[in-house]
Amino acid sequence: MAERAPLWAVFVLPAVLVVVAVAVAGLDAVLAAGARTGRIGSLRAAAVHAVRPGREVLRHLVQQPRRTRASDLPLARIGAALLPVAAVLAAVVLPLGFRSVSDLPEGIVWFNAMEALAWAAVWLAGWGPNSALSLIGGYRFLAQGLAYELPHMLAITTAALGAESLRVGEVVDAQAGLWFAVWMPAAFGIYLLSAMAMAFWGPFDQPVGVDVAGGAAAELSGVDRVLFLGGRWLLLVVAAAFSVPLFLGGGHGPLLPGWAWTVLKTAAVLAVLVWARRRVPTLRMERYVELAWVVLTPLAVVQALFVAVVVLNR
Amino acid sequence: MGLVDGLPMADRADDRDGLRLDRLHVPLGPVLTDWPSGLVLRLTLQGDIVQEAAVEAVGIGEAVGIGEVVENVEAVDQATTPPASRSPFWDEPFLLAAKGVRVSQGDAARRLCAAHLDSLGRFFAVVGWGDLAARARFARDRALAGTSAAELTALVSPVIRRAERSRTLRGLTAGVGVLSGEHARHHGVTGPALVADGDAHARMLVWLEAVGRGAATVDVSEALDATEEAVGPRGRIADGATPASQGLLDVLPCLLDGAEFACARIIVASLDPDLDEIGHVTMARTHHG
Amino acid sequence: MSLELFLLPAAALFCIGLFGALTQQSIVMLMMGLELMLGGVILAAAAVWHYIAPATSEGQVLVVVAVTAMALEMAIGFAVVTALFRSREIDMTDMAAELKE
Amino acid sequence: MDVAVFWVLAVLGIVSGAMVFRFDSMARATFSLLASLLCVGGLVVLLGLDYLGIVIVLMMTIEMAIMAVFMVMYMMNPAGLMPMTMMHNKKGAAVVCGLVFALLAAGIVLAPWPGRRGRAPADPTMDLGMSLMGPQMLTMMTLGMALFATIVATVVLATRRGRYDRLGDDLRATRADDPVRGGVGR
Numbered sequence: 001m002a003e004r005a006p007l008w009a010v011f012v013l014p015a016v017l018v019v020v021a022v023a024v025a026g027l028d029a030v031l032a033a034g035a036r037t038g039r040i041g042s043l044r045a046a047a048v049h050a051v052r053p054g055r056e057v058l059r060h061l062v063q064q065p066r067r068t069r070a071s072d073l074p075l076a077r078i079g080a081a082l083l084p085v086a087a088v089l090a091a092v093v094l095p096l097g098f099r100s101v102s103d104l105p106e107g108i109v110w111f112n113a114m115e116a117l118a119w120a121a122v123w124l125a126g127w128g129p130n131s132a133l134s135l136i137g138g139y140r141f142l143a144q145g146l147a148y149e150l151p152h153m154l155a156i157t158t159a160a161l162g163a164e165s166l167r168v169g170e171v172v173d174a175q176a177g178l179w180f181a182v183w184m185p186a187a188f189g190i191y192l193l194s195a196m197a198m199a200f201w202g203p204f205d206q207p208v209g210v211d212v213a214g215g216a217a218a219e220l221s222g223v224d225r226v227l228f229l230g231g232r233w234l235l236l237v238v239a240a241a242f243s244v245p246l247f248l249g250g251g252h253g254p255l256l257p258g259w260a261w262t263v264l265k266t267a268a269v270l271a272v273l274v275w276a277r278r279r280v281p282t283l284r285m286e287r288y289v290e291l292a293w294v295v296l297t298p299l300a301v302v303q304a305l306f307v308a309v310v311v312l313n314r
Numbered sequence: 315m316g317l318v319d320g321l322p323m324a325d326r327a328d329d330r331d332g333l334r335l336d337r338l339h340v341p342l343g344p345v346l347t348d349w350p351s352g353l354v355l356r357l358t359l360q361g362d363i364v365q366e367a368a369v370e371a372v373g374i375g376e377a378v379g380i381g382e383v384v385e386n387v388e389a390v391d392q393a394t395t396p397p398a399s400r401s402p403f404w405d406e407p408f409l410l411a412a413k414g415v416r417v418s419q420g421d422a423a424r425r426l427c428a429a430h431l432d433s434l435g436r437f438f439a440v441v442g443w444g445d446l447a448a449r450a451r452f453a454r455d456r457a458l459a460g461t462s463a464a465e466l467t468a469l470v471s472p473v474i475r476r477a478e479r480s481r482t483l484r485g486l487t488a489g490v491g492v493l494s495g496e497h498a499r500h501h502g503v504t505g506p507a508l509v510a511d512g513d514a515h516a517r518m519l520v521w522l523e524a525v526g527r528g529a530a531t532v533d534v535s536e537a538l539d540a541t542e543e544a545v546g547p548r549g550r551i552a553d554g555a556t557p558a559s560q561g562l563l564d565v566l567p568c569l570l571d572g573a574e575f576a577c578a579r580i581i582v583a584s585l586d587p588d589l590d591e592i593g594h595v596t597m598a599r600t601h602h603g
Numbered sequence: 604m605s606l607e608l609f610l611l612p613a614a615a616l617f618c619i620g621l622f623g624a625l626t627q628q629s630i631v632m633l634m635m636g637l638e639l640m641l642g643g644v645i646l647a648a649a650a651v652w653h654y655i656a657p658a659t660s661e662g663q664v665l666v667v668v669a670v671t672a673m674a675l676e677m678a679i680g681f682a683v684v685t686a687l688f689r690s691r692e693i694d695m696t697d698m699a700a701e702l703k704e
Numbered sequence: 705m706d707v708a709v710f711w712v713l714a715v716l717g718i719v720s721g722a723m724v725f726r727f728d729s730m731a732r733a734t735f736s737l738l739a740s741l742l743c744v745g746g747l748v749v750l751l752g753l754d755y756l757g758i759v760i761v762l763m764m765t766i767e768m769a770i771m772a773v774f775m776v777m778y779m780m781n782p783a784g785l786m787p788m789t790m791m792h793n794k795k796g797a798a799v800v801c802g803l804v805f806a807l808l809a810a811g812i813v814l815a816p817w818p819g820r821r822g823r824a825p826a827d828p829t830m831d832l833g834m835s836l837m838g839p840q841m842l843t844m845m846t847l848g849m850a851l852f853a854t855i856v857a858t859v860v861l862a863t864r865r866g867r868y869d870r871l872g873d874d875l876r877a878t879r880a881d882d883p884v885r886g887g888v889g890r
Contacts, residue, residue, distance in 0.1 A: 032448075035444065035449060037452055132359065136361075206442070209442055209576070210347065210440065210442060211348075280480070280482045281441040281446075281482060281486060282442025287486055
């Protein structure tokens, strides 16, 4: 069982998440800049590109905020601010090594509930500015949510089933021998897909897609924009990091201490996601939803059934 | 229908699903990222479904010619520039050859290849594949800068390979904006869209194939045969005839009908009409007449 | 804190919901009233479980039933609105009542 | 601490519940209802039912987000740009609700509530699961059947097209004739 972290961890957690998110955004920016020629180029050029997300943040912070006509500014504000808050709240149950800020007895359900707050957040941010394109972005995230949530819930339930507990600490403990990713590969794969989908990032970036000029984020400016797009990166980091205690054995591993393994595995998952993003175009939900419901959901049910049978005969 | 804060309220109309939902009139263009510049589509949206689409300000020349109100400052600026300086960039070698100027086959292939790479860059960006879009655009810039056939082939072949092999891309663009050859011919479409005889994915494949073929021949120095009918990146180029892009614009409304917003963007990108062509021809006509 | 303290807000939510369900013309808004009423029921059930019979699980089961009822009510409600809207372009209770005549 | 949390959640829940019927804008009304129900979830957690409280938060967030879409679809003037009232029989309803609340409150205050019997189990979630899969199995099965029936009923009610529309009169079409093509390639 995970130990309780000291109180100061509450304040450190958001800072750590922001640092990791900035690092991932920097890596993504380097890869995006290298995409033109197919090469990353010199180290120096890479460094210039890596700090670009940081520069963007500063630029938006000093920028004069825009307003659209007949907008519902409070709602858009709430939406933009809710996203990073949801990400940090979800991260409360994330163990670093074997310690999390609060190892709630229903940690997995908690994570799921907090991640669902993003539904409301994105829709609000899309609705608030009273602009057709951003509202389309908001709608798209709800469609996306309906598509990814069903197999996603079944996948995380499968991990809880394997550990016979909803407590994240116990899920980690149950993987001291064999990682869940090894004997629940379908659930792990589905989880990785939904990790990108819940952060509406990479192949699932339709809600903020290029074709709707930024979608839900199109009309946000200034602090709101930083909060919204920053919250999206935080959500990605948290979603990717949560796959480590769920499927990749958490802090378990030879030689290194627990926290180092958690960091390594999280970095690996994030690297895979950032790489995968460059390989595929954006998935449109009217196509993906059929795949999710007709293929992924039954697959997840079969996986859960298999795990249930194994657990019963253990 | 009332006005609130200077904005019209939505009214209702029949829709695809028989719900008679509110509809919203949204003008798209003329300036939008990864959008054929100058094109204005008047969309009637219900949710994100295009219920009706009208190509309104077709090119700058025509818009001014029929006395349209041009709201866009940039458009006005362009419209006031003399027509001679605004010959459609992508058709240039073919138009010159038609006028009797000696143009090498290599130069024509280079421009054609670059034009398709330009269209592909827009197409990949709209389907959300930023990586491939960046590569296609890099190859386009190199092609226009006058790189050799070997280098250009090395640049475009990974793009072609990845786009052709991507099953995700096929799954996502298959069945989007199906334009049968018959329908295309009826509207006077002559270019890749006619050859493709199918959906957005088929049109992309035609572009890719043309890019691969063109990249290999950019160094050929023999003169372009002026007697032969010139076929530019958008289709047949004949002096005084309807430009190829006009056909593409004519098929747009019926392809967009009932499409979702994302699909509508893909359809526009996969046809990629060149508004300069239309402006040029209209200008030429008013000039002669 | 006591049972009464939890039951009073539950009763307040129930009555606000009742007011909404009785007054609203729009079917969707009416459903919002029903949701609020069920919210009150959930709160009351949880309070009774906590203060009267924590050892048994009936209180919890009642909450589960109420939550499911909320979801069902919502789903059926939207389906009915869609069907009405499609056939008669109606989204108001008054207009639906007139259909009978 | 618990007392403070209780008062905050209770007051916030009631106020946002009342605001549902005061806002003009449907988006605001929906999310005000969400706030109210999230407060209910918080109070349920406060009562020691962590699992059910979090599940309420999860379900209500998703439900309200979807509700917002239906709101915008089917309501005239969803943004509340033109103030309008869509109420009938306001006075009568207010009287009825006032009476009901007075009755309930009187009952709550005056009723001789029995004392606490037994102690809460260490893990109420486990308790709930055990009882749903054991003595309350019938409830669980009924709920399951009700959910399934709802799925079928909603689809039947909401859709206009049946299989004959999709697959032709003899159901032999290889590819369904849908306005939007799905992703599995059938």
